[in-house]
Amino acid sequence: MLTCIKGGHVIDPANGRDGVADIWMRDGRIVDAPPAARADATYDATGKIVMAGAIDIHSHIAGWSVNTARLMLPEFRLGSAARPGSTPLSNAGWPAFEIGCRYAAMGFTTVVEPAVSPHYALHAHLELADIPIIDKATLAVLGNDDFLLGLIRSKESAAAVRDYVAWTLAATRSLGIKVINAGGAAAFKENLRAFSFDDVVPAYGVSSRQIVKTLQHAVNELGVPHPLHVHCNNLGIAGSADSALVTLAAAEGLPLHLAHLQFYGYGKEGGHRFSSAAARLAEAVNAAKSVTIDVGQVMFGQTVTVSLDVLRQFKARHQARPRKWAILEGDANGAGIVPYDYRPADFYNAVQWAVGMELFLLIDDPWRVFFTTDHPNGAPFTCYPEILALLMSRELRAEWMATLPAEAMAVTTLPAISREYSLVEIATMTRAAPARLLGLRDRGHLAAGAVADVAVYENEPDRARMFRAAALGFKQGALVVRDGVPTQHVFGRAFAVEPGRDAAIDRRLKAYYDDRYGISDDLIKVPDHAIGRPEPFELISCAQ
Amino acid sequence: MHQAWIDGAPADLPAAAAAAARMLDASRQPLIAGLGTDVAGARAATALAQRIGAAIDHMNADALLRNLEVLREAGFMLTTPSETSLRADTLLLVGPGAIDESSELSRRLLGAAGERDGGRPIERRIFWLCPGRHVGGAGQIAVIGGEVGDLPALLATLRAVVNGRPAGRSAVPAPVLQGVADDLKAARFGVAVWSAADLDALTIAMLCGVVDDLNATTRFSGLPLPPPDNAVGVLEVCGWMTGFPMRTGFGCCRPDHDPWRYRATRLVENGEADCVVWISAYRSAAPDWSGESPTIALAPADARFTKPPRVHIAVGAPGRDHDGIEHLPMIGTLAAVAATDRSEALSVAAAIAAIVTHLADGPPSC
Numbered sequence: 001m002l003t004c005i006k007g008g009h010v011i012d013p014a015n016g017r018d019g020v021a022d023i024w025m026r027d028g029r030i031v032d033a034p035p036a037a038r039a040d041a042t043y044d045a046t047g048k049i050v051m052a053g054a055i056d057i058h059s060h061i062a063g064w065s066v067n068t069a070r071l072m073l074p075e076f077r078l079g080s081a082a083r084p085g086s087t088p089l090s091n092a093g094w095p096a097f098e099i100g101c102r103y104a105a106m107g108f109t110t111v112v113e114p115a116v117s118p119h120y121a122l123h124a125h126l127e128l129a130d131i132p133i134i135d136k137a138t139l140a141v142l143g144n145d146d147f148l149l150g151l152i153r154s155k156e157s158a159a160a161v162r163d164y165v166a167w168t169l170a171a172t173r174s175l176g177i178k179v180i181n182a183g184g185a186a187a188f189k190e191n192l193r194a195f196s197f198d199d200v201v202p203a204y205g206v207s208s209r210q211i212v213k214t215l216q217h218a219v220n221e222l223g224v225p226h227p228l229h230v231h232c233n234n235l236g237i238a239g240s241a242d243s244a245l246v247t248l249a250a251a252e253g254l255p256l257h258l259a260h261l262q263f264y265g266y267g268k269e270g271g272h273r274f275s276s277a278a279a280r281l282a283e284a285v286n287a288a289k290s291v292t293i294d295v296g297q298v299m300f301g302q303t304v305t306v307s308l309d310v311l312r313q314f315k316a317r318h319q320a321r322p323r324k325w326a327i328l329e330g331d332a333n334g335a336g337i338v339p340y341d342y343r344p345a346d347f348y349n350a351v352q353w354a355v356g357m358e359l360f361l362l363i364d365d366p367w368r369v370f371f372t373t374d375h376p377n378g379a380p381f382t383c384y385p386e387i388l389a390l391l392m393s394r395e396l397r398a399e400w401m402a403t404l405p406a407e408a409m410a411v412t413t414l415p416a417i418s419r420e421y422s423l424v425e426i427a428t429m430t431r432a433a434p435a436r437l438l439g440l441r442d443r444g445h446l447a448a449g450a451v452a453d454v455a456v457y458e459n460e461p462d463r464a465r466m467f468r469a470a471a472l473g474f475k476q477g478a479l480v481v482r483d484g485v486p487t488q489h490v491f492g493r494a495f496a497v498e499p500g501r502d503a504a505i506d507r508r509l510k511a512y513y514d515d516r517y518g519i520s521d522d523l524i525k526v527p528d529h530a531i532g533r534p535e536p537f538e539l540i541s542c543a544q
Numbered sequence: 545m546h547q548a549w550i551d552g553a554p555a556d557l558p559a560a561a562a563a564a565a566r567m568l569d570a571s572r573q574p575l576i577a578g579l580g581t582d583v584a585g586a587r588a589a590t591a592l593a594q595r596i597g598a599a600i601d602h603m604n605a606d607a608l609l610r611n612l613e614v615l616r617e618a619g620f621m622l623t624t625p626s627e628t629s630l631r632a633d634t635l636l637l638v639g640p641g642a643i644d645e646s647s648e649l650s651r652r653l654l655g656a657a658g659e660r661d662g663g664r665p666i667e668r669r670i671f672w673l674c675p676g677r678h679v680g681g682a683g684q685i686a687v688i689g690g691e692v693g694d695l696p697a698l699l700a701t702l703r704a705v706v707n708g709r710p711a712g713r714s715a716v717p718a719p720v721l722q723g724v725a726d727d728l729k730a731a732r733f734g735v736a737v738w739s740a741a742d743l744d745a746l747t748i749a750m751l752c753g754v755v756d757d758l759n760a761t762t763r764f765s766g767l768p769l770p771p772p773d774n775a776v777g778v779l780e781v782c783g784w785m786t787g788f789p790m791r792t793g794f795g796c797c798r799p800d801h802d803p804w805r806y807r808a809t810r811l812v813e814n815g816e817a818d819c820v821v822w823i824s825a826y827r828s829a830a831p832d833w834s835g836e837s838p839t840i841a842l843a844p845a846d847a848r849f850t851k852p853p854r855v856h857i858a859v860g861a862p863g864r865d866h867d868g869i870e871h872l873p874m875i876g877t878l879a880a881v882a883a884t885d886r887s888e889a890l891s892v893a894a895a896i897a898a899i900v901t902h903l904a905d906g907p908p909s910c
Contacts, residue, residue, distance in 0.1 A: 067783040072615050096784045123878045127784045325619035329765045523879040530880040
């Protein structure tokens with residue numbers, strides 16, 4: 001079947017395109033305009049904006065923690081009924097099915113669940129399999145697990161670590177590796193209540209820095225396209241900028257991704273001893289060309305924080321709004337679920353909002369700053385249209401700032417920033433750059449050969465309205481959204497990498513699981529047949 | 545061979561599935577209960593409920609919902625079975641169901657800790673609050689209190705003592721309780737273990753409060769024992785498919801959760817449910833209600849019923865007759881379990897799929 005999206009303004013930064021053109025699709029892929037061919041279906045996009053489907057690199061959409069948040073907050077489930085577009089939804093209770101529908105409605109076609117504990121990988125993949133329309137992927141979390149810390153403690157070879165990382169990627173069917181407060185959860189088990197980059201996990205004698213560097217090298221040397229994805233120490237506290245800066249410096253010219261940097265954008269200036277350090281962070285990111293970051297923007301309203309940073313969540317549990325929480329002391333990382341309500345009148349929350357905006361606007365390369373709210377931690381992903389509008393209009397930002405505490409704005413640089421994102425920069429940040437960062441060569445762009453994931457938007461001055469409801473959405477060439485409403489519920493796949501490894505590691509881990517846990521290592525693996533859908537995974541090639 | 549019965553007489557599967565579908569088509573308030581099944585069965589049952597406007601419940605939901613009530617009203621610290629058996633130097637068993645001698649998990653908990661502490665094996669101290677019927681046979685375990693009815697006051701008093709606050713009287717002498725509190729605070733990693741089958745939600749909340757308070761100075765966590773019949777696995781499936789636990793109805797198109805209204809026993813005994821799909825694949829458990837309602841049973845071939853179901857389709861056990869995914873108490877999460885004695889017996893998902901092909905209408909339009 002030959003399909004044509006006709007006469008739209010195509011914005012495709014990966015291929016340097018920014019102008020009116022037709023997009024042709026056949027058998028799920030973009031094709032060059034066939035000479036003298038007649039399309040079987042033609043969609044008129046005159047006056048509309050055409051982009052590749054958007055890609056979210058960091059959104060907590062599946063797994064035990066997400067599901068526990070649903071079960072904790074049944075009252076939020078009611079909020080999943082349709083609401084007026086101007087109301088940012090504050091909702092943790094979406095079933096898997098609605099997550100896919102709501103992402104697709106905004107023109108998203110790929111979303112990465114970034115925090116999967118290896119022992120919970122099957123659960124996460126089962127939830128992902130019930131999310132329609134979009135493609136998915138997981139990042140497996142290492143860095144507080146006994147096996148890795150044991151390897152580092154006993155100074156085993158880099159090859160041994162690589163084999164273990166490769167085994168983990170294969171067992172959990174993941175696209176990459178994340179480390180969350182490296183060593184912090186392991187230290188918390190020994191009753192430490194604070195943990196920084198050069199602190200040492202007592203039982204192992206291994207520092208957070210050693211863990212991050214070991215994993216960074218392993219991921220890089222295995223040729224995994226996505227660099228090590230780092231959730232730094234000391235998230236969310238005044239002075240956390242120091243933790244981000246010291247981690248960033250440790251990249252040492254190799255690829256490293258720092259997640260939800262907004263939560264580390266805090267200094268200790270001002271009367272509240274809490275201020276924006278975003279300008280300092282942005283300057284460091286601009287200078288460190290091998291580093292990428294995503295923002296984790298805060299928006300105001302009710303949400304729930306869901307994190308495998310058990311130490312941080314433990315310390316925040318009594319600040320829960322509403323007052324209920326769950327903390328899991330896990331086999332490795334653990335987890336914490338703490339509801340939170342970001343309030344515009346709250347000094348700290350207002351600073352957090354501004355810090356996110358500053359990072360977006362002060363980091364000058366849209367190929368290295370990624371668009372996230374750390375859903376649902378900073379805000380639910382349904383707030384994305386409002387954030388895009390804020391990035392594209394200094395006037396709109398000024399309107400927001402006028403309603404926020406002046407003393408909060410005074411400890412940020414946001415009032416002085418005039419930059420406005422262009423549509424090309426938006427398309428770079430939400431399409432071209434994430435595809436490149438994840439190694440998805442045939443996504444995020446619209447050249448011949450790319451997968452035909454396409455979003456078409458009305459070119460409206462109200463950018464929030466524009467991005468809230470794609471006029472047309474195509475998944476692998478099939479029309480799946482019209483005017484922001486899903487028209488069919490196809491099911492996508494999960495991307496994974498499987499770099500090669502020495503088979504000796506398989507035997508070693510079999511013995512380890514048998515000895516330490518008294519279980520077969522097969523019980524923590526994710527077999528294809530368990531997912532219950534045909535071809536549930538798509539392998540992404542490594543550079544190895 | 546597949547096995548099925550209509551009104552107690554052997555039937556072939558298509559005929560039984562068609563008869564079941566006719567019952568569901570004619571029903572004004574169907575109920576899917578029991579739900580002792582694997583993840584695939586729970587997915588299929590939930591999808592069926594959504595399609596026909598049924599309510600869903602699990603036979604062990606009473607216990608599950610007591611723990612959930614604490615999660616929804618207060619908060620708790622949890623840990624995994626592996627962390628407990630590897631690292632806990634102190635176990636606080638609470639209530640008679642905290643140990644089940646037949647379970648592998650209990651045997652591991654009562655054994656030595658697995659992880660070495662600087663080369664030394666961890667000495668594990670075990671306290672058992674109100675073991676009830678087990679009181680005589682507790683061995684090396686320090687028993688505090690007797691009957692489960694003493695627990696609410698005992699835990700409240702213990703919590704006060706742990707926090708250095710004045711405490712009222714409980715069934716246990718104050719110096720004994722002070723000693724327990726001191727020992728709990730001296731733990732390096734303690735874990736409270738309970739079965740919600742024994743305890744009411746307020747008692748669980750008080751216990752979780754004690755655990756939380758102990759973390760002021762040391763590390764302590766909780767391990768609720770999962771009820772049988774894959775209750776936790778089914779809970780997780782309900783969560784991600786509907787946003788709610790079981791005891792959810794689909795009569796209004798959007799799922800509606802109400803633990804009282806959609807309790808299976810109440811729906812049947814009040815005559816509200818006019819057709820029941822009873823699912824029990826792991827064992828031949830029978831419903832606990834006193835009333836009756838036309839029933840479609842998806843249960844083992846040898847299941848016996850006080851009143852035979854209108855339709856009985858035999859199903860195999862996940863992990864025995866066929867591969868399945870279920871919540872494993874030993875690892876505390878979902879895992880793929882291979883069949884140990886593979887057979888031709890249908891899975892619950894396959895039985896539901898057979899019924900669905902005979903349903904008259906498509907999904908209701910909302």
